[in-house]
Amino acid sequence: MPVDVEKALRPVDNPMPPFPPKYVTLASGEHMVIRQIDRSYIPEILPHIHRLMAVERDYYDVVAARAMGELMAYYYHRVQDEYVLVAQINGELAAVVNGRLLSPEVGMSYHTISLRRGMRVGAHAFAAKMEYHIDIMKQKEVLIVAESPIGFRRWMIEYKLEKRFHIPHELGGPPSWSLTKEIFERARGSLVVGRRPVPEKLLALAKKAILPPNDPPKPPTDLLAWTRAKGDSTGTAIMGQRWALEGRNK
Numbered sequence: 190m191p192v193d194v195e196k197a198l199r200p201v202d203n204p205m206p207p208f209p210p211k212y213v214t215l216a217s218g219e220h221m222v223i224r225q226i227d228r229s230y231i232p233e234i235l236p237h238i239h240r241l242m243a244v245e246r247d248y249y250d251v252v253a254a255r256a257m258g259e260l261m262a263y264y265y266h267r268v269q270d271e272y273v274l275v276a277q278i279n280g281e282l283a284a285v286v287n288g289r290l291l292s293p294e295v296g297m298s299y300h301t302i303s304l305r306r307g308m309r310v311g312a313h314a315f316a317a318k319m320e321y322h323i324d325i326m327k328q329k330e331v332l333i334v335a336e337s338p339i340g341f342r343r344w345m346i347e348y349k350l351e352k353r354f355h356i357p358h359e360l361g362g363p364p365s366w367s368l369t370k371e372i373f374e375r376a377r378g379s380l381v382v383g384r385r386p387v388p389e390k391l392l393a394l395a396k397k398a399i400l401p402p403n404d405p406p407k408p409p410t411d412l413l414a415w416t417r418a419k420g421d422s423t424g425t426a427i428m429g430q431r432w433a434l435e436g437r438n439k
């Protein structure tokens with residue numbers, strides 16, 4: 190009897206309401222559009238995430254490696270109930286966030302990746318993903334973990350998340366933290382910003398193309414992984430020593 194293997198491999202997604210796009214005015218005065226993308230756009234954003242796997246600083250490498258898997262799993266229908274939101278400034282990719290539904294009441298936050306540093310674009314994109322879970326999908330809580338100190342500061346400390354340490358998180362099994370509806374309500378006035386509807390021209394520009402990020406995090410020019418152990422993640426001291434040995438910096 191012929192077996193449709195693809196049908197067996199592919200989970201059937203539960204219906205999810207769409208995320209209504211919004212825009213945030215950044216400290217620079219630029220407008221950033223945050224919107225949902227479907228599977229067909231994943232190949233456009235993958236190369237930008239892939240490059241971050243070489244960026245050791247701030248744990249971009251492990252976060253990007255894991256996000257690659259999640260985005261590809263979404264593209265190939267190998268994950269259940271996942272969604273992806275992108276943030277764009279002048280069409281350029283500024284942040285990517287994703288997550289999924291664990292159950293109708295509980296959300297599972299996957300990753301938040303900022304491709305433009307220093308303007309809280311990651312914080313705004315994370316807030317939009319929480320808004321999607323709590324306001325749009327009417328969930329009771331979202332399970333969260335941090336993989337970097339900046340992530341810990343942004344989510345656990347800024348939102349004052351609650352511990353759910355008896356629940357292993359899907360991102361490798363560490364103890365989960367929870368953003369509840371009450372926590373979200375507390376944060377609504379300060380951390381959750383942005384306006385709707387997005388002006389037509391602004392949305393059209395974002396939808397026209399996902400352009401490459403104009404100043405993404407980059408790896409150091411000399412990739413010496415062990416420099417982190419020396420407390421020198423950019424490798425400058427190591428390169429300086431090498432130049433000294435070579436007699437180049439006389």
Ligand SMILES: CC(C)(COP(=O)(O)OP(=O)(O)OC[C@H]1O[C@@H](n2cnc3c(N)ncnc32)[C@H](O)[C@@H]1OP(=O)(O)O)[C@@H](O)C(=O)NCCC(=O)NCCS
Pocket residue numbers: 247248249252300301302303304305306307308309310311312313334335336337339340341343
């Ligand atoms: C966590 C993250 C999403 C936060 O994004 P964000 O809100 O846009 O914030 P930034 O990363 O730009 O800035 C965070 C801090 O880094 C510093 N920073 C700013 N510009 C920077 C730059 N160009 N390079 C390095 N650090 C910078 C600032 O001190 C800022 O501190 P603040 O809290 O006082 O504002 C982002 O740091 C990121 O993508 N990190 C790598 C992946 C990751 O850890 N994701 C979260 C997994 S839990």
